[in-house]
Amino acid sequence: xxxxxxRASATEAGIARQLSTLRPPVSPQLRVAILDRTGLVDHxxxxxxxxxxxxxxxxxxxxxxxxxxxxxxxxxAMFAARIGRPLLPAGRPPADVVRALSTGRGQPVAADLRSVxxxxxxxxMAIREIPPGQVRSYGWVAARIGRPAAVRAVxxxxxxxxxxxxxPCHRVVRSDGAIGHYLFGTEAKARLLRxxxxxxGRSPAG
Amino acid sequence: xxxxxxxxxxxxxxRAFPAVVDAHGPMVLAILTRLGDAxxxxxxxxxxxxxxYAALEGYGPERIAQLALRPWLVTLARNALRNEHRRRGRKxxxxxxxxxxxxxxxxxxQPERDAVDRDQARDLxxxxxxxxxxxxxxxxxxxxxxxxxxxxxxxxxxPEGTVKSELSRGLARLRELVVDQRRSEERL
Numbered sequence: 405x406x407x408x409x410x411r412a413s414a415t416e417a418g419i420a421r422q423l424s425t426l427r428p429p430v431s432p433q434l435r436v437a438i439l440d441r442t443g444l445v446d447h448x449x450x451x452x453x454x455x456x457x458x459x460x461x462x463x464x465x466x467x468x469x470x471x472x473x474x475x476x477x478x479x480x481a482m483f484a485a486r487i488g489r490p491l492l493p494a495g496r497p498p499a500d501v502v503r504a505l506s507t508g509r510g511q512p513v514a515a516d517l518r519s520v521x522x523x524x525x526x527x528x529m530a531i532r533e534i535p536p537g538q539v540r541s542y543g544w545v546a547a548r549i550g551r552p553a554a555v556r557a558v559x560x561x562x563x564x565x566x567x568x569x570x571x572p573c574h575r576v577v578r579s580d581g582a583i584g585h586y587l588f589g590t591e592a593k594a595r596l597l598r599x600x601x602x603x604x605g606r607s608p609a610g
Numbered sequence: 611x612x613x614x615x616x617x618x619x620x621x622x623x624x625r626a627f628p629a630v631v632d633a634h635g636p637m638v639l640a641i642l643t644r645l646g647d648a649x650x651x652x653x654x655x656x657x658x659x660x661x662x663y664a665a666l667e668g669y670g671p672e673r674i675a676q677l678a679l680r681p682w683l684v685t686l687a688r689n690a691l692r693n694e695h696r697r698r699g700r701k702x703x704x705x706x707x708x709x710x711x712x713x714x715x716x717x718x719x720q721p722e723r724d725a726v727d728r729d730q731a732r733d734l735x736x737x738x739x740x741x742x743x744x745x746x747x748x749x750x751x752x753x754x755x756x757x758x759x760x761x762x763x764x765x766x767x768x769p770e771g772t773v774k775s776e777l778s779r780g781l782a783r784l785r786e787l788v789v790d791q792r793r794s795e796e797r798l
Contacts, residue, residue: 415785415788416778416782419788420753422731423753426643426754427640427754427755427756428651429636430655431652435631435635437656438660441659490628
């Protein structure tokens with residue numbers, strides 16, 4: 405190899421080295437934007453509910469967790485345990501969530517149910533369409549998802565509804581007319597059903 | 611073929627995907643920045659990873675485990691660039707040589723070496739754009755994005771030998787451009 409050629413390849417090696425520094429870093433903002441668009445980061449905000457002030461977590465796919473009478477630290481811990489994605493504060497909750505919680509009607513809100521198993525998802529999807537002012541039995545739900553013997557499991561699935569009120573698990577009651585359990589307590593369930601029945605009775609459209 | 615990250619991805623897509631962004635984001639962004647319009651690169655980068663995630667969701671664990679993640683992401687990035695070019699109906703306008711109007715940098719001390727290297731790297735950003743298309747592709751994929759020559763060959767669908775010769779031609783051409791630029795700066 406000639407001297408010139410040697411020098412040339414040394415220069416080219418230097419150029420190749422410098423080229424490797426032309427890799428721009430992915431900024432934290434870009435990282436969050438990417439995860440946002442794939443629904444891999446959630447945001448949370450306070451929201452008014454018929455049971456008082458609550459917190460709701462949501463992402464691009466829909467609401468992922470809702471709870472009432474809970475502080476932010478407890479909510480974040482619950483989110484970490486049940487869902488485990490990054491969680492960031494947001495200014496305000498999505499408009500459809502606010503509307504659904506303030507009126508108790510409107511289109512079913514998009515819910516992100518990736519955190520739950522197939523059986524629970526079937527149960528939650530089946531009860532989404534129960535209109536305000538009406539109730540169904542645990543047995544109805546079990547039959548509806550093609551698992552008529554799984555009545556008790558339906559109850560367990562509803563008790564772990566990640567987005568109560570948005571997916572109306574309070575509208576499922578015992579077939580003997582008893583009100584049944586509710587994750588926010590039987591008293592709250594009775595009050596919700598009473599209010600919804602009253603409102604449905606007032607409005608012919610309901 | 612499956613590395614640790616691919617295996618994690620196959621087991622739990624949602625939990626592993628952020629690590630894919632962390633591991634390969636700089637490579638994807640480098641390709642989009644250096645082969646496309648730098649001002650659009652971050653937006654396109656979001657598109658690429660959104661598409662990647664949607665595709666992975668549809669693949670299922672077995673197919674994910676077979677995936678050669680890096681070349682696959684490179685292909686998605688190149689497709690995004692191609693679509694962007696088509697959408698605009700022309701190649702993006704890019705700045706030509708950089709570094710105009712900068713003070714001459716003769717007789718500088720050792721502590722300033724790093725700064726000079728950064729300056730030269732910035733010059734290279736502009737000079738890459740003046741390479742013929744094919745050389746530009748292989749130089750960026752190999753040296754900026756950090757793919758192996760074999761991966762570059764796979765992505766471009768050509769023999770590895772072709773990649774190697776394009777690569778040495780590209781680097782030789784870059785060297786000429788660098789030398790030319792220095793000469794013209796010295797004349798200033």
